Amino acid sequence: MPPKIQPRLPKGMRDFLPQQMIxxxxxxxxxxxxxxxxxxxxxxxxxxxxxETLMGKYGEDAxxxxxxxxxxGGKEELSLxxxxxxxxxxxxxxxxxxxxxxxxxxxxxxxxxxxxPQRGRYREFYQCDADIVGVQxxxxxxxIVSLIVTVMRRLGFPQFSVKINSRKLLTAIGLYAxxxxxxxxxxxxxxxxxxxxxxxxxxxxxxRRGLPADVVTRVMELITVQLPGAEKLDFLEDVMGNSTxxxxxxxxxxxxxxxxxxxxxxxxxxxxxxxxxxxLSYYTGPxxxxxxxxxxxxxxNGGGRYDELVGLFRGESLPTTGMSFxxxxxxxxMDILNLYPAEIGGTVVQTLVTVxxxxxxxxxxxxxxxxRRAGIRTELYMLDRQIGKQxxxxxxxxxxxxxxxxxxxxxxxxxxxxxxxxxxxxxVGRGExxxxxxxxxxx
RNA sequence: GUGGGUAUAGCUCAGUUGGUCAGAGCGUCUGAUUGUGGAUCAGAAGGUCGAGGGUUCAAGUCCCUUUACCCACCCCA
Numbered sequence: 001m002p003p004k005i006q007p008r009l010p011k012g013m014r015d016f017l018p019q020q021m022i023x024x025x026x027x028x029x030x031x032x033x034x035x036x037x038x039x040x041x042x043x044x045x046x047x048x049x050x051x052e053t054l055m056g057k058y059g060e061d062a063x064x065x066x067x068x069x070x071x072x073g074g075k076e077e078l079s080l081x082x083x084x085x086x087x088x089x090x091x092x093x094x095x096x097x098x099x100x101x102x103x104x105x106x107x108x109x110x111x112x113x114x115x116x117p118q119r120g121r122y123r124e125f126y127q128c129d130a131d132i133v134g135v136q137x138x139x140x141x142x143x144i145v146s147l148i149v150t151v152m153r154r155l156g157f158p159q160f161s162v163k164i165n166s167r168k169l170l171t172a173i174g175l176y177a178x179x180x181x182x183x184x185x186x187x188x189x190x191x192x193x194x195x196x197x198x199x200x201x202x203x204x205x206x207x208r209r210g211l212p213a214d215v216v217t218r219v220m221e222l223i224t225v226q227l228p229g230a231e232k233l234d235f236l237e238d239v240m241g242n243s244t245x246x247x248x249x250x251x252x253x254x255x256x257x258x259x260x261x262x263x264x265x266x267x268x269x270x271x272x273x274x275x276x277x278x279x280l281s282y283y284t285g286p287x288x289x290x291x292x293x294x295x296x297x298x299x300x301n302g303g304g305r306y307d308e309l310v311g312l313f314r315g316e317s318l319p320t321t322g323m324s325f326x327x328x329x330x331x332x333x334m335d336i337l338n339l340y341p342a343e344i345g346g347t348v349v350q351t352l353v354t355v356x357x358x359x360x361x362x363x364x365x366x367x368x369x370x371x372r373r374a375g376i377r378t379e380l381y382m383l384d385r386q387i388g389k390q391x392x393x394x395x396x397x398x399x400x401x402x403x404x405x406x407x408x409x410x411x412x413x414x415x416x417x418x419x420x421x422x423x424x425x426x427x428v429g430r431g432e433x434x435x436x437x438x439x440x441x442x443x
Numbered sequence: 444g445u446g447g448g449u450a451u452a453g454c455u456c457a458g459u460u461g462g463u464c465a466g467a468g469c470g471u472c473u474g475a476u477u478g479u480g481g482a483u484c485a486g487a488a489g490g491u492c493g494a495g496g497g498u499u500c501a502a503g504u505c506c507c508u509u510u511a512c513c514c515a516c517c518c519c520a
Binding site for chain 2: 008062064065083119125298324325328330387390391394395416418425
């Protein structure tokens with residue numbers, strides 16, 4: 001034997017065991033179902049994109065985290081996709097004759113970021129994006145928010161909040177504070193820390209960044225305003241109404257909540273939060289972020305309007321809005337909050353067909369085939385071990401029903417079925433075996 | 444990228460001021476129980492104590508280097 005190779009994974013990458021995959025696929029299934037319900041259709045793009053497709057879209061910091069993927073002698077500069085949004089923009093610009101607008105699509109795929117891994121943070125993780133391309137009206141943004149709320153509720157999250165802000169309002173606030181250019185990005189970054197370091201922390205940091213104390217006070221008043229719903233918008237209008245940027249942002253948000261009202265989205269699931277900033281630089285209008293406060297695993301969803309991104313590939317801008325679920329954090333939270341339905345077990349197998357002895361193995365094989373033909377998810381035990389071990393195997397894997405077929409049963413043309421959770425055991429004719437399994441599973 | 448912590452059996456960890464310190468529980472396998480699982484009992488397999496170097500009569504135990512992982516920051520899903 002050559003020396004063994006240490007089995008290990010690249011940093012931030014994970015394997016998934018069957019029990020985990022069953023849960024992941026449950027979550028993926030719900031998300032897909034709701035996307036379909038809202039009329040979004042699937043697309044798929046490649047894992048690798050040309051480097052030029054990705055660069056210059058995310059902002060400088062983010063682009064340091066893009067994985068390159070070369071092979072020896074490769075002529076193309078390739079990178080692993082960093083998100084699903086920029087590939088979508090490329091996709092939309094590439095097939096003008098095949099896409100009918102408005103284009104609503106979703107994509108559920110892994111993306112890669114070379115970050116240092118942490119709790120709830122990996123280098124390979126799945127995103128679930130849904131976007132509407134070609135609609136200027138806030139009705140599209142409202143559908144996105146409604147979609148988010150429906151997915152979260154369908155997954156069973158009792159408490160969550162879609163925070164809504166606007167890039168235009170943030171810009172206006174910056175102008176109002178006398179901050180422009182790159183200093184604006186720093187202002188946003190400080191504001192975004194609100195949840196972490198609180199009012200005083202943000203205030204301190206802004207002062208440290210060189211903003212005059214009175215300006216900081218005015219900015220803080222704006223972003224931390226505590227008023228119900230639309231009254232927050234009125235407050236901002238009173239202060240900044242004469243700014244075009246602010247007026248546009250406010251009008252958009254007003255339209256947005258009107259559409260949310262029409263769509264009957266319960267108001268407890270969304271709120272304006274002017275301290276919420278999205279990092280990616282391509283957003284241009286309303287932005288969203290969904291959070292669950294306990295436990296704090298960060299946000300589970302982000303999105304917004306990015307009207308100029310497609311234009312980078314098309315020459316002409318195309319209004320687009322959308323969102324992205326960070327499905328990994330949702331899966332972590334589902335576990336922590338115990339939101340999986342009871343019937344999601346550790347195995348897909350419904351019945352284990354045991355093998356009494358080598359002489360009876362042929363009958364067991366036939367029985368397995370019969371059960372499968374009837375739609376029962378069946379595993380045939382494949383090692384030559386005593387029956388007790390076979391039960392132990394079923395128990396350990398969480399297989400609910402065990403089928404036994406010894407010489408007595410074979411002679412009588414019967415099958416003995418046992419439900420492990422309560423030990424109930426019945427003998428039925430071979431022809432009724434599948435129906436009997438169904439009954440045992442149902443109760 | 445910055446700072447801190449950890450590294451002993453497949454997993455979770457104990458190892459006291461360097462001197463029977465190579466251990467426990469869980470898991471795995473075998474048996475008690477050759478037509479019936481979860482419980483109990485008995486037994487077995489499994490580790491060059493992350494790697495490399497140093498101090499010492501003696502090093503999981505101290506020092507240095509290195510790697511990996513974890514936590515926080517940065518940033519983000």
